[in-house]
Amino acid sequence: MKSSLNELQQNIIACRKCPRLVAWREEVGRVKRKAYREEVYWSKPVPGFGDFEARVLVVGLAPGAHGSNRTGRMFTGDDSGNFLYPALYRAGFANQANGSQAHDGLKLTNLWITAVCRCVPPDNKPNREEILNCCGFLETEMKLLDSVQGIVALGKLAWDEVTRNYGAALAFGHGVLLKATASLPWVLGSYHPSRQNTQTGRLTVDMFDAIWAKVNQLLMN
Numbered sequence: 001m002k003s004s005l006n007e008l009q010q011n012i013i014a015c016r017k018c019p020r021l022v023a024w025r026e027e028v029g030r031v032k033r034k035a036y037r038e039e040v041y042w043s044k045p046v047p048g049f050g051d052f053e054a055r056v057l058v059v060g061l062a063p064g065a066h067g068s069n070r071t072g073r074m075f076t077g078d079d080s081g082n083f084l085y086p087a088l089y090r091a092g093f094a095n096q097a098n099g100s101q102a103h104d105g106l107k108l109t110n111l112w113i114t115a116v117c118r119c120v121p122p123d124n125k126p127n128r129e130e131i132l133n134c135c136g137f138l139e140t141e142m143k144l145l146d147s148v149q150g151i152v153a154l155g156k157l158a159w160d161e162v163t164r165n166y167g168a169a170l171a172f173g174h175g176v177l178l179k180a181t182a183s184l185p186w187v188l189g190s191y192h193p194s195r196q197n198t199q200t201g202r203l204t205v206d207m208f209d210a211i212w213a214k215v216n217q218l219l220m221n
C-alpha cells in the first residue's frame with residue numbers, strides 16, 4: 001500500500017491536466033508575495049500528507065497560493081495551516097503544533113490530509129471541470145488508505161464532493177455528521193479554517209477543537 005500511495009503522489013505531482021490551473025500555479029510562483037521573494041515556490045500539484053495507516057481523512061478545498069503552492073505540503077505556510085495544525089496537536093493527531101514549513105519535523109498520527117483540487121485556483125475557486133479532472137486522485141487515495149473510518153470535510157465544497165456517493169442528502173454545516181454505511185466511512189463537516197472564517201469569528205478555536213474531540217469520540221466507538 002505504501003508503494004502504491006507513493007506512486008499516486010508522484011502521479012499527482014506530475015499532473016498538468018487543467019491548463020488554467022497549471023498557468024495560475026506557475027504564475028503565482030513567478031510573481032510571489034513580497035515576504036517570500038527569496039523562496040522558490042513549489043508551483044506544482046500538492047499531494048496528500050500524513051500517516052499511511054490513517055483512520056481519519058481530512059479533505060480541504062485546494063492549495064493556498066502562498067501556502068502549500070509555495071511549500072509543497074498540504075495546509076503548510078499560511079493562516080489556514082497555522083490554525084489547523086495546533087488543533088491537530090491538541091487533539092493528539094500531530095507530534096507538534098508548528099506546521100509552517102515543509103521540513104519542520106511535523107508528523108501526523110492516524111490522520112491523512114488531502115484536498116478536492118490539488119492545484120491552487122484563482123480566487124480559491126476551481127471550476128466544475130477542474131474538480132472532475134482532479135477527483136480521481138481523491139478516489140484512488142481513499143481506496144489506498146484502507147484503514148480510514150471517517151472523513152472530516154473542511155468547508156462546503158469538500159463536503160459536497162465526499163458525500164456525493166452517500167445517497168442521503170444532508171446539508172453541510174459545522175458539526176453535521178453523516179453516519180457510516182456498510183461500505184462508506186462517516187463524514188463530519190467543519191467550517192474551513194481559512195482566514196475569512198477564523199478572523200471573523202465564524203470559526204473559533206473552541207469550535208474547531210470540538211470537531212476534533214468529536215473525531216476522537218467517533219474513533220472510540
Ligand code: SF4
Pocket residue numbers: 012015016017018021022045117118119130133134
Ligand atoms: S487540479 Fe488536479 S487534475 Fe488539474 S492539473 Fe492540478 S492535479 Fe491535475
